Amino acid sequence: MILTFLGKGGSGRSAIALATAYQLSQAGKRVLLTTQDPTTELLLETPIRLEPTSISSNFWAVNIRATALLEQSWEEVKKLEAQYVRFPLLGNVYGQELAVLPGMDQALALNALREYYESGNYDVIIFDGAGDLTTLRMFAIPEHLSWYIRRFRDLFLNSDLGKTISPFIQPISNAVLNVTWTAEDLTDNPNASEANQMLERGKTALEQGKVAAYLVTTDDPYALKTAKFLWGSAQQSGLRVAGVLLNQETTVREVVNEEFTPLPITSLPPIDPGEWMALGNALPDLLGTISQAPPTVEIDRNQRTVKVFLPGFSKQQVKLSQPKHQQEITIDAGDQRRNIPLPPPLRGQPVTGAKFLEDGHLLVSF
Structure with a gap:
């Protein structure tokens, strides 16, 4: 499983991520806490390195810093270039020089x-990220990138440009690379297939509930509104939301129940920093409730319908369209x-x- 937590900054996401790691590791699960947030290191009061470091029994933590990951990835790119290209060009460009562009992290x-x-090596991986739209867009990468590959590959092969250069692909690949490719090989060669398989595995993990999120909120009105917005936006990323963790509850339980139905809601008492096991013991069975999380999309072939779960959005905030090729439908909601x-x-x-139902589902008929 991969777990992450969504919510407004200051709602206690990192503290709950830490408490979850301690609680699950004490229950016998092998837990890896991955973080990009310096707050986690401060809360843990232990340096988090670039390689998984043992924190306690069955509990490891790792800092997934973008600059270090970029250096490692660049070295892999250079190895691939040296393997396939007769005259490598990237050897004099070093990973330490590369800057992280927006979206790379x-x-x-x-x-x-x-x-x-x-x-x-791990039973549960906890991702302690920004907990906002950037996190959701990260988990949507496999679905979105596979769409780009699928759509533009076919367009390129059938375009005038693709037909014009296709006769030259074989001699050029033979002269420059150590292989002989045709235009079709650019989409069917083992490297492309491996990349596509990787994306499909990512999509499958999301669809099967192997990746899930919990909303974290306090009784602050802005925190509640942010959590509800992220709930609906998570559906657009294909990420299942399994419940709500109401941190330091005071008097809004009935409001939260109404706003987040049908998600299970757990109230968490105020806990002093460092009392991670006490907070962990107050958590629900985070792994056990994931299977009950509402699916993001339900397709009924017999009824010829597609039902998309979009909680938190009104009918006016949702746009449905269908491309001319009619191979898919497109949903716009929550800036996604x-x-x-x-x-x-x-x-x-x-x-x-198409009908927008009272329970937050968009029902599309064919």
Whole structure:
């Protein structure tokens, strides 16, 4: 499992992430806490290094710093270039020179999570990130990137440009690289297939509930509004939200119940810093409730419907469209766009109706 926590800054996300790590590790789970937030190191009162460091029994922590990850990735790129290109050009560019551009840190962090996830060394990986839209966009990378590859690959091969340069791909690849490729090989070669398989594994992990989030909020009105916005936005990223953690509750329990139905809500008492086990013991069964989390998309082939869960948004805030090729539908909500591929029975069929239900679902008919 990969767990993350969403909520307004100052709501206690990092403290709850730490308490979760202690609680699950004490229960016998092998837990890795991954963080990009310096606050976590201050709370833990222990340096968090760039390699997994043992904190206590079954509990490790690692700092997934973007600059270090970029250096490592760049070295891998240079190795690949040297393997395939007869006259490498990147040898004189060093990872220590590279600056992290906007968006790179999320992509690098997601790749680090993937590597730790696929290592099999941990039962639970906790990601303590920004807890906002940047975190949600990070988890949406596999779905969005696979869409770009799928759509633009076919467009390129069928375009005048693709048809013009395709005869030259084979001699150029033979002269410059150590392989012989055709235009089709650019989409079907083992490296491209491996990348596509990696993206598919990421999408599958989200769809099967192997990655989940919990909302963290206090009784502050802005914290509550932020949590509800992130709940709806998480659905646009394909990330399941399994519950609400109401930190330092005072008098708003009934309001929270109404705003976040049907999510389970757990009230957490005020805990002094460092009392991580006390806070951990107040947490619910975070792993056990994930299977009950509402799915982000439900497709009924027999009824010819697609139901998309968009809590926190009104009908006026949601835009539905369908491209001319009718292979998918597109949902705009919360400054995020999601393309939902249609299964064979619905593929190529036009949308015949859409209804925004009271429970926050958008029901699309074909």
